Structures are given as C-alpha cells and as structure tokens.
Amino acid sequence: MKTYYCDLEISLEVIGGKWKGLILYHLIKGPKRTSELKKLVQSISQKMLIQTLRELETDGLIHRETYKQVPPKVEYSTTELGQSLEPMLRALCSWGGDYAEKTFSEGEYQILSVE
Amino acid sequence: MKTYYCDLEISLEVIGGKWKGLILYHLIKGPKRTSELKKLVQSISQKMLIQTLRELETDGLIHRETYKQVPPKVEYSTTELGQSLEPMLRALCSWGGDYAEKTFSEGEYQILSVE
C-alpha cells in the first residue's frame, strides 16, 4: 500500500518531474502532434519526450490518438482530468513571468515564445 | 543569457524538482525548524532536505533564521515571494486528494497526516 503524508505528494508524483507539467501545459492549450511538442520544448530529448508522454497517458492525464496512415500521425490531447489542471498551470505560468521580472536583470534572460 | 520558451519553465525551475514544492508548502503553513521539516517529509534524506532548503533560500522563496544558542536552533519561514505561491500549492494539494479518490482503489493507498 502506498503511503503519502500530504495530498500534495500525490500531485507532485503525477505532474512533478522535469517535463510533465510543461508538456501537459502545452497540451492544455490544444492537441499537438509529437513533432509539434518537440518544437515547443526544444531542450527535451526525443527519448524523454516519449517517456514523459507515456507517463502522462498512464496516469490518465492525456490521450493518445493514432491515425493509421503513412507516414504515421499521432496526436496527443488532454483528458478531462488533465484539463482540470489548467487553472493551476496557468497561474504557475503567470507567476513565473512575474518572478523573472522581479528577480532577473535585464539582458540576463529572454523568453522566446514559439506558439 | 538564459533562454526560456515558456514562462512555466521559469516556475518549474524554481519550485520544480522532487522536493521544493513540498517543503515550500509546509513552510507556507507556518515557520518550521529543520527537525520539524524532516518529520513532515519523512522520506527525504537529511542531505536533500538541507540542499533543497538552500536552493529555496537562494531563489528568495524562504528565509533562514539562526538563533545563536546551544544547542543550535534554526527556523525557516517563507518570504513574501514564497508565500505568494500559496493559492497554487493549495489548489494542487486539493487536486491531488481528488485525483487519489478518483484513481486509486480503496486500500491501495493511505494518507498519514503528520500535522
């Protein structure tokens, strides 16, 4: 039996880790193909991208749709459960922007939106 | 110059990782001594606890107060910046509880609050 000492430990197990929150956040803004996600999160390796997607799928946060065609097409989207994290991820995202403005110096960082 | 492709990457850099969010959450509920934090997050090692606290301090989310006495006493508390994450961490925490109820089977997990 799994033992937790705080509900937050459960959330962090599901969306914690280096990439899960970020990938999920991009999918919350709309379904994406594998290659699109790779572009949105450039620093992730293909291996980690796939691995992260598998974990999110296993935990019921995203859905994987395969189109049987050549060349193959796969599209990922959020489930209702995954989508329910939208307010928190949006708030965190906005917090990150504020944090950077307050904390970093001009010219010390840049944000290149790839939307 | 640091480059980000999404503001969320900034937040995750600051409160991501295995322990930062959890430690911060406990401190948001009130100042704690080192040994108290260790009790609240039993599965963390002393090394990781100290390391996590240093990182949170460096990023300006928590404050470390040393009382010069024997035996030594150290107390950690949130800064205003750290406290500003309260709504998000509380929401995430509550989400984790809901997730567990929906997803886990009875007897598959337990939550032992140590408050």
Add this chain to the structure above:
DNA sequence: CGGCATCCAATTGGATACTG
C-alpha cells in the same frame, strides 16, 4: 541540533542507430 564532506549506488537522461 543543524549542517557539511565524502564515498558510492541508483537513477536519469543524452547520442546514436534502427524499425515500421
């Protein structure tokens, strides 16, 4: 009590090559 240093095991993660 709170913290640091060292050593070592385990895990993570990247590069590359290959498949349908």
Add this chain to the structure above:
DNA sequence: CAGTATCCAATTGGATGCCG
C-alpha cells in the same frame, strides 16, 4: 513521422562520519 533499443555519461541521492 513516430517510436524503440542500446550504450554510456551525468546527475541524483543515500549512508556514514565528523564538526561547532
């Protein structure tokens, strides 16, 4: 295009011992 497998480097993290 999407994904898998393998190998290897880097990082993480735990156990232990020591210090003020």
